[in-house]
Amino acid sequence: MSLEVLEQLEAKVQTAVDNIALQKMEIEELKAQNQRLKDENQQLRNDHQAWQERLRALLGKMDQMADAV
Template identity: 80%
Template sequence: MSFEVLEQLEARVQSAVDGITLLKMELDELRAQNQQLKEENQHLRNEHQAWQERLRSLLGKMDQMNSEG
């Protein structure tokens, strides 16, 4: 009887180890994806900043033209 209990325990432990291994792999993938999204977010923020600067420049030129005319 105790041998069967040990086999069941071993199977449960192995199942838990397998589950933990899969979760670690998933965590690594999610961390990599998160890093990629952070980099993409920073890139988009930089682009947004550049467009804002361009827009300010154009508006400044338009104001200058209006004040001259």
């Protein structure tokens, strides 16, 4: 193998290693973002459930008032 071919191979391997490192970093960022979105989604679900419970309680009070009349 000539030195030039070996250098080309080395450059390609280094490029591949760099790309893999960048992709690993991107994966970690995406995992962190995914976890944040899951946490936010859970909080929104909890908020939604709380609002539903409050609404049901208010509707129940209105029904009680309607029955009392």
